[in-house]
Amino acid sequence: MKTRITELFDIQHPIIQGGMHFVGFAEMAAAVSEAGGLGIITALTQRTPELLRAEIAKARTMTSKPIGVNLTFLPATTPPDYPGYIDALIDGGVKIVETAGNNPQKWLPLLKENGIKVIHKCTAVRHALKAEAIGCDAVSVDGFECGGHPGEDDVPNMILLPRAADELKIPFVASGGMADARSLVAVLAMGAQGMNMGTRFMATKEAPVHDNVKQALVAASELDTRLIMRPLRNTERVLNNAAVERLLETEKAMGDKIEFKDILGEVAGVYPRIMQNGELDAGAWSCGMVAGLIYDIPTVKELIDRIMSEAEAIIRGRLMGVL
Numbered sequence: 001m002k003t004r005i006t007e008l009f010d011i012q013h014p015i016i017q018g019g020m021h022f023v024g025f026a027e028m029a030a031a032v033s034e035a036g037g038l039g040i041i042t043a044l045t046q047r048t049p050e051l052l053r054a055e056i057a058k059a060r061t062m063t064s065k066p067i068g069v070n071l072t073f074l075p076a077t078t079p080p081d082y083p084g085y086i087d088a089l090i091d092g093g094v095k096i097v098e099t100a101g102n103n104p105q106k107w108l109p110l111l112k113e114n115g116i117k118v119i120h121k122c123t124a125v126r127h128a129l130k131a132e133a134i135g136c137d138a139v140s141v142d143g144f145e146c147g148g149h150p151g152e153d154d155v156p157n158m159i160l161l162p163r164a165a166d167e168l169k170i171p172f173v174a175s176g177g178m179a180d181a182r183s184l185v186a187v188l189a190m191g192a193q194g195m196n197m198g199t200r201f202m203a204t205k206e207a208p209v210h211d212n213v214k215q216a217l218v219a220a221s222e223l224d225t226r227l228i229m230r231p232l233r234n235t236e237r238v239l240n241n242a243a244v245e246r247l248l249e250t251e252k253a254m255g256d257k258i259e260f261k262d263i264l265g266e267v268a269g270v271y272p273r274i275m276q277n278g279e280l281d282a283g284a285w286s287c288g289m290v291a292g293l294i295y296d297i298p299t300v301k302e303l304i305d306r307i308m309s310e311a312e313a314i315i316r317g318r319l320m321g322v323l
């Protein structure tokens with residue numbers, strides 16, 4: 001398959017692995033890139049720019065294919081050392097950056113001067129248009145189904161993707177709810193040039209997370225995610241568990257008066273315990289509705305090869321057959 005996204009990023013298949021906190025390590029990114037997709041290392045999971053530098057170097061020993069780095073811009077009282085992280089990825093020869101969260105405009109000149117292509121992840125057409133206007137090369141359009149932060153507009157991909165196609169000139173990939181060949185063919189039909197997956201890639205052999213996490217994804221259905229932090233306008237889709245139920249009770253009890261500090265126990269610093277130790281109830285962790293479509297734990301290559309061969313079969317068989 002050749003699309004504007006495979007051309008832009010010089011990859012074989014139009015499949016991207018989105019940045020994932022405490023999942024997007026070298027092992028994950030390299031496995032996806034080596035299988036012909038675009039793997040992405042999550043910068044902020046590395047505590048310092050020096051550690052990011054080492055993680056990129058490690059990925060380089062695992063694949064010579066393009067890899068990307070995710071830079072998530074969050075509102076924070078003490079912002080992370082973004083200039084340091086950007087220096088580290090430039091020095092590491094990274095040529096693709098996935099930005100997410102706040103508007104990346106401030107950092108674009110530096111990235112562009114260094115020949116880096118930028119794909120911005122956003123959850124609204126107006127944000128995608130802004131990304132296009134400020135010079136991003138592509139966008140990742142993240143629907144309401146997605147794991148992580150779906151924004152506050154609640155527009156599912158069935159509407160969001162054709163809307164994006166109607167407005168954008170730069171290429172975009174569909175993100176949120178993508179699991180298999182059916183996802184890929186459907187979003188190509190809606191005008192996307194490929195797809196971005198998060199949750200599905202967590203349930204692969206190479207994903208550097210505890211087996212409990214992978215088994216939980218196989219066991220979960222499409223009914224098992226919850227939206228947290230809605231009253232704080234920082235909505236996150238997570239897998240339901242004891243901590244999430246406690247958090248939702250707190251939200252209900254405190255109403256509009258809730259502050260971030262009231263739910264700190266359920267969200268702050270919980271990722272290492274969940275992803276590395278497999279303590280699934282240690283706190284809230286991002287997961288998409290797509291968990292309902294995850295039935296197995298293949299290798300990344302098996303997953304990507306299966307998606308590509310089944311996509312071809314759908315296009316040549318089922319779709320041609322209906323004409």
Ligand SMILES: Cc1cc2nc3c(=O)[nH]c(=O)nc-3n(C[C@H](O)[C@H](O)[C@H](O)COP(=O)(O)O)c2cc1C
Nearest residue numbers: 018019020021100146147148176177198199286288
């Ligand atoms: C465990 C987990 C952690 C994530 N962490 C980040 C992150 O740090 N930065 C980011 O931009 N997106 C993050 N995401 C969102 C993904 O990059 C991707 O946009 C999303 O998972 C797509 O939806 P899907 O899960 O339905 O595939 C995370 C998603 C998951 C499941």
